[in-house]
Every structure is written in C-alpha cells, then in structure tokens.
Amino acid sequence: MNEEQFIEYCLSYPGVYKDYPFDETWTVMRHKGNKKSFALIFQRHGHLCVNLKCDPLKADFLRTLYTDVQPGYHMNKEHWNTVNLEGEIPLEEIQDMVEHSYHLTQPKIRKKKSQD
Template sequence: MTESKTAGSMTRRELIEYCLTYPDAYEDYPFDERADVPGAWTVMRHGLNQKSFAFVYERDGLCVNLKCEPEQADFFRKVYAGVTPAYHMNKQHWNTVHLNSDVPWDELRDMIEHSYRLTMPKRGQ
C-alpha cells in the first residue's frame, strides 16, 4: 500500500492483508461458517495468545474496531468524525473506525499498531 492511498479507498481484503503484516497475526471467522458470507466479521488475532486486535466488518461501509487506551480513544472520537465508540464492544477501550471518513491512512495505521501492541502476549505467556 502506498502512503498516498487514503483509508477510504481500501478494500476489506487490503485492510485484512495489512493486518496480516504484523508478526504472528492471523485472520479468524468465529461468527460465520465461511469468510465470504455477506456481513461476515473478520477477527484479526495474535497467534500466541489468540487475543483479538482488530475486527473488520461492513456496516454502512467498511469498519474496523480497534483497542485503545481510554483517554486516547476519547481523543480520537473528538478529532475525527469517523471514529466512534465501538460497535458491539466495550466502549471505553474500543473504537470503531469508519474507513470512508476523515481518518487518514497514516492515523489508521498508527491506531492498528496501537491495538496490536495493547493485545500482545505479556512476557512469560
């Protein structure tokens, strides 16, 4: 993906492929029997602890739920119209990012990395 590409022009598959660039990340479909089912939720997980760091789905456009520190989550909601309290998640610790919005690609990339790091296995796991 090039830096000039906006988050809004990403496809679902491109977003999943980007998440798969993180070490030991894999995609899972725990809520659907098949990945190609309309409305399927893709859950991006860590291989070592199976914790989720991103939930990719479509609801009025492509969305991704990402974990975030509570103060930072609130900050992003105030700065970007395309960031809201997470759909079907703990609203204090998770945000929904609407890709076809005002959230730039570099900010989305940082949010994904932050979520990935927050859910990484702790030392000794």
C-alpha cells in the same frame, strides 16, 4: 484502503492470523500467542468498519478529532473504537490505530525464573 488491503496490512504484523468466529461477515485479526483480537472488520450501514482496542484517554481524543471514530460497536465502549475505513481519516492515522491495538493485545513476554 479496501477490506482485502486492510487484512493484508494486519497480517503484516508478526504472529497474526485471521479468523471468522461469528460468520463470514466479520473478519477478526488475532494474535497466535494468546488468540486475542486486535481488529474486528465488518460492514456497518454500508461502510467498511473496524473495531480497534485503544487506551481510554486516546480513544476519547480520537473520537473528538475524527467523526469517523465512534465508541466500539458491540464492544466495551471505553476500550474499543469503531473506525470507518472509508471516511476522512488519513491512512497513517489508521495504521497508527492498528499498531496501538496490536500492542495493547499482544501476548505478554514472560520472564524466565533464574535458577540459582
């Protein structure tokens, strides 16, 4: 999956837009509702990488399972992973990681107060 395909995949989720808050070298995928990032796409050491938010226990498991998953580059190492998109990780696993990050960062659904 190249960068353009990865961005298109992220944009397939509802309420998502791409942003360039740093410069054109980092593409950030955000939720429209709360502007939180769920995927930060960049080049590192000549490889296409993405930072994805992850539950800490799952993050540790994925780092153990795949050498192409490392603690988040320039992010909170407990809650973010950096994933080498050009590595040996199956596409389905990468898609699951994106979905997990998307759900962890999506806007909370507010319950309306009932009026008596």
